[in-house]
Amino acid sequence: MPLICTYYLNPKERPGFMLDRKFNKVFKNEDPLAYHSKIRRYEPTPLISLSRLAKSLEIKELYVKDESRRFRQHNFKTLGASFAIHKFLEANPGKHTFCTATDGNHGRSVAWAAKMKRQKAVIFIPVNTALSRIKNIKKQRGKVIIVDGDYDAAVLRAREEAEKNGYILIQDTSWEGYTEIPTLIAAGYKTMMMELDELLHTSKEPLIDFVFLQSGVGTWASSVVAYYRNKYPRNMPKIITVEPMESDSLLESIRQKGLSKTKGSQQTLMSGLNCGTPSYLAWKILKDGVDLFLAIPDDYAIKAMQNLYFPFKNDRQIFAGESGAAGLGGLTALAFDESLEKVKKEIGLNRQSRVLIFNTEGVTNPEMFEELIIRETEV
Numbered sequence: 001m002p003l004i005c006t007y008y009l010n011p012k013e014r015p016g017f018m019l020d021r022k023f024n025k026v027f028k029n030e031d032p033l034a035y036h037s038k039i040r041r042y043e044p045t046p047l048i049s050l051s052r053l054a055k056s057l058e059i060k061e062l063y064v065k066d067e068s069r070r071f072r073q074h075n076f077k078t079l080g081a082s083f084a085i086h087k088f089l090e091a092n093p094g095k096h097t098f099c100t101a102t103d104g105n106h107g108r109s110v111a112w113a114a115k116m117k118r119q120k121a122v123i124f125i126p127v128n129t130a131l132s133r134i135k136n137i138k139k140q141r142g143k144v145i146i147v148d149g150d151y152d153a154a155v156l157r158a159r160e161e162a163e164k165n166g167y168i169l170i171q172d173t174s175w176e177g178y179t180e181i182p183t184l185i186a187a188g189y190k191t192m193m194m195e196l197d198e199l200l201h202t203s204k205e206p207l208i209d210f211v212f213l214q215s216g217v218g219t220w221a222s223s224v225v226a227y228y229r230n231k232y233p234r235n236m237p238k239i240i241t242v243e244p245m246e247s248d249s250l251l252e253s254i255r256q257k258g259l260s261k262t263k264g265s266q267q268t269l270m271s272g273l274n275c276g277t278p279s280y281l282a283w284k285i286l287k288d289g290v291d292l293f294l295a296i297p298d299d300y301a302i303k304a305m306q307n308l309y310f311p312f313k314n315d316r317q318i319f320a321g322e323s324g325a326a327g328l329g330g331l332t333a334l335a336f337d338e339s340l341e342k343v344k345k346e347i348g349l350n351r352q353s354r355v356l357i358f359n360t361e362g363v364t365n366p367e368m369f370e371e372l373i374i375r376e377t378e379v
């Protein structure tokens with residue numbers, strides 16, 4: 001059966017594209033790199049050029065910012081959680097219990113950041129979360145509470161428990177009235193981009209044409225869009241968000257012209273991206289900041305994991321989890337899916353294109369990883 005992707009191409013002219021003022025004031029002024037670089041084991045994550053894989057995808061250049069070893073927690077979410085907790089404690093010193101809901105990576109990161117500051121963490125997880133993800137949270141001394149429901153249900157429970165028990169909610173999504181902490185989380189993610197200031201974006205031209213961003217609630221994508229909008233207001237690279245077909249809430253929201261829940265089954269291997277509804281704050285930025293909203297079946301993400309793990313000729317090997325590889329999955333779909341030929345042309349992805357992707361997680365679920373890197377795909 002052929003793999004089918006779905007998409008929405010935003011109109012070229014989007015005169016309304018402005019960053020939310022309150023958000024951008026914080027985003028621009030904060031220097032998360034100054035904080036992160038003082039943490040033990042801080043190292044900028046590498047930028048890797050994969051020229052052979054680029055050739056096979058019929059593009060000029062492919063760069064991967066590889067977050068797979070960030071702070072030995074194997075995912076980029078450490079940057080947001082640690083910065084938000086640090087800023088909160090700066091303003092409110094003392095002992096606190098931090099809580100959050102998570103599909104895995106964010107909860108592990110909140111527990112890690114709380115432990116580093118000698119604070120407590122309570123993490124709410126959806127009932128079908130993989131055992132290895134629960135273990136990763138427990139290793140960081142996080143108390144795990146299993147919620148009988150999906151990611152949205154876990155968020156609701158974390159909100160209720162925070163209110164009831166006086167926990168400090170460090171949630172990486174936002175809703176009306178809850179924007180301060182998510183803004184700090186998005187500001188924390190900026191460290192990744194500040195590292196790129198030294199590695200890639202050293203001149204007045206971004207030197208890339210496309211950025212692929214795998215998205216769950218969209219907070220990370222909104223941070224990257226804000227960075228480019230501030231740094232290259234007139235020559236921003238084109239932004240493509242990539243979501244699982246069955247959990248495509250950004251795509252659904254742009255179609256409905258307002259924040260909407262996915263109509264998909266939410267059955268996807270890309271568990272980090274399996275969030276029912278976008279972040280209220282991120283959506284304000286992404287609705288105009290994204291050029292192409294793309295949703296892909298799982299097989300493209302699996303193929304991307306395999307292409308990173310079994311490198312082409314002299315390319316470097318990269319360890320990527322299902323969600324981490326999804327950006328490359330989106331690029332792979334645009335390269336090979338015949339039904340995307342028209343949109344590929346319209347957006348201008350071709351043999352001259354220079355593309356940046358991010359591997360946002362390494363091996364966070366080893367059993368799944370072992371199985372997926374050898375699984376047959378339809379791609």
Ligand SMILES: Cc1ncc(COP(=O)(O)O)c(C=O)c1O
Binds near residue numbers: 075214323
């Ligand atoms: C590995 C990975 N990549 C990307 C994302 C997407 O981030 P966001 O939910 O902010 O869109 C997540 C979210 O958990 C993730 O775990």
